[in-house]
Amino acid sequence: MDLTTIDNWNTGALDTMADSLGKRVTTVGEVEEALRTAGQLPGWYGGGADSARQLYAVTADDLRDEAAVLGAAHQLAIETSSAVNHLKGRLAALRAQAAGAQMTIRDDGSVTAAATPDPEDDDTREAVRKSLETAAKALIVQEADIDGDAERVFDAIRDGRITANGAGSVDEAMRAGVEQGGLTPLEPPADKSAYEVKAYWDALSPEQQRQLLVDRPELLGNVDGIPSAVRHEANVAQLAPVLKQLQDRRDQLKEQIEFWGLFTNEDAELEQVEKKIKDVEKLQQLISSNRWAPDNPDGRMLLVMDMFSGEQGKAAISLGNPDDAEHVSVTTPGLDTSIRNSFEPMLGESEELRRVAIAQLDGAGRGGEKVATISWLGYEPPDKDSSRPMGVSYLEVIQQDRASAGAPDLADFYRAIDATSTKDDPHIVALGHSYGSLTQGLALQAEGGHPVDDAVFYGSPGFEADDEPELGLEDGHGYVMMGTSDFIDDFGSKGDVGPNGPAPTSTKLEQLDVNGRVTQDGVEREGAYIHSDYPRNGANGELRVSGYLMARLLAGLTPE
Structure with a gap:
């Protein structure tokens, strides 16, 4: 035919x-x-x-x-x-x-x-x-x-x-x-x-x-290339059925463990299932409190909800519809990030990033442009173990298996934003923290290219690249942030070589000053010094310098 x-x-x-x-x-x-x-x-x-x-x-x-x-x-x-x-x-x-x-x-x-x-x-x-x-x-x-x-x-x-x-x-x-x-x-x-x-x-x-959406939502929610509003509706429809599946599996495992005893494969699976139950319950809470809808365009969209492909739950939530936005950010978090423990504060940070980016656009006379900010946990970052020095395993930082496994999915997600956008050329910004910056760096180097315009690596152990062309970026569109008291420096990034390629602070990417100061919008902002500072507000309730710079970049404006 x-x-x-x-x-x-x-x-x-x-x-x-x-x-x-x-x-x-x-x-x-x-x-x-x-x-x-x-x-x-x-x-x-x-x-x-x-x-x-x-x-x-x-x-x-x-x-x-x-x-x-x-x-x-x-x-x-x-x-x-x-x-x-x-x-x-x-x-x-x-x-x-x-x-x-x-x-x-x-x-x-x-x-x-x-x-x-x-x-x-x-x-x-x-x-x-x-x-x-x-x-x-x-x-x-x-x-x-x-x-x-x-x-x-x-x-x-x-x-x-x-x-x-x-x-x-x-x-x-x-x-x-x-x-x-x-x-x-x-x-x-x-x-x-x-x-x-x-x-x-x-x-x-x-x-x-x-x-398809009504009869088979499970086929649509996690598929890159399906419009965001459809993915959101499909994933929300799946929350209750997935929770029931996990609860049934938990009950089944408990019966098996009661019969066979502890220290079995079932015991390990039970621990994973119970965590995923908490993950789904957290997603239900987060989405129900401000669910996206055509009449609530600033609400939360559930773009990824996967509880079955790995040991940990995966999810992505957008504030605003990325398909309708001129500017879209995708934040990839690092070590010890989980839906149940991390997504609520991540969404708070995402909301503040979006608010400041919109304010920057207003100040530049471009108030009609829309912004969407996405928190993406579509991979399984290493878990923190408090029994280890500084609460994190050096080996887990230098090993790239989890980042390598997640990078292709992140690259596909970037492409999906471009594919489903109603804009001719959406401005896409990649933001990667800690181990997530490694995943981000590998995604930007994945086969097939990407539509990302700007990328920021903060608190990074390295990302296997030395300059923008290696990351598929134009010169001057890759950025590094490193706080003066960030423990990640102890993993070798103070020298020329870090645990994952060139030390970020020694690369040819743009090095951004994140120390405290009054920024050009007239706001006095705290600096980012320790590993967790970058996306967070300071004591005065305002984004730190690092967050402000990310908001500027998200708005398509040059940093100071």
Whole structure:
């Protein structure tokens, strides 16, 4: 199949078919009612009457089976017409976009671009070309699925597999048929980029999108490329079911431990499950207190909620909708961060960062620009162990296994922000603290590139890079913050080499002064000195210098 199939599909014929089938269902209902009345045969008794009543009953059953078939075919016609009309509209929009960019969409979904005299435009035009091609080919996948669904329903009708399922009336039989007919939305594609997933989502009709969200929210909440509002709704819908799954598993493990005794694999799993139960309960609390909605655009969006892929719970919460924001930050935390113990203060810090960034935009005469701040814990940072010197294991800092495991997911999350944004080129800022800065640095070096514009590394043990080009950033857009009393210096970063590549303070990245002073907005701010200072307010209730500088960068302004 190709794009000419979409052009040639006659939705008018489908609408006529749906109308005719609807009328036929009404007629069948009227005949059934007449049979029911006639079949009562008041005042007639004996063998003949019994035979007549039996015949009426058999005929009524046949009518209900017919109603089920009509219901299935009617629903298929309605949904197919809607889906095809959606594909036609999407294809027309893509062709218009292609024409405006001097490009052509071919029938197989490939896109060719006319030559331009300015080679500096090549990279930008290639990105547009790839985006159009991805979207066009997603339409072909969707049209094939629609055709396959139609074949499935018609085969079931032909083979007598659409039945009334014991319905007691024509109306019930028709509803039974509707459930057996219609389209089945494609599930999100596996192992595809966020841009391909977004193209898949856009190819679905609104009715198919809603059906997936209502019936299969677990398929959408953690998929990069699904719009943020959809991910949020899907994850919120999953909070209670996931909590119930974890509670059931906890009870099962307790029974097993009671029978077999302690110091088993079940005992270790029980500890993890009980922590995840607390994680979900904390998410429920945090989201319910200020849940994002179209009429509450500054609320909290639950963009990641994963309690099953690892030993620790994972989550990401955004303040504001990143899809609608010109400026988006993603903060990756470090050692000993958990949902249950860390997300509440993290959200407080995120709210203050957002507030100051908006204030900076207002001061620059750009008050109409929106800001979203995301706290991302989509990986499993090392746990703190208070029995070790300074409360943290040196080996856990220099070992990169957890950062390496989380970096690809973080890179995909950055791309998802770009893929689902309604802005032409959203300004994306990566913020990484402590071990999280290592994860961030590896993500920025991940294969496939990234859309991040600015990156800040604070309290960092290193990130395996010495300058911006190694991180996929333009010169002057990578920043380092290091407090004078930050214990991370004791891990080697005072010299030229740290535990994870060049010591951050010796790199060619921009070194930001985070000592206390009156900043250019006239506010006296405390400095950031110890490891936990950077995102926090000082005693005067104002962001420290470090937080203020991050807010400036988030607003797309230069630091002082």
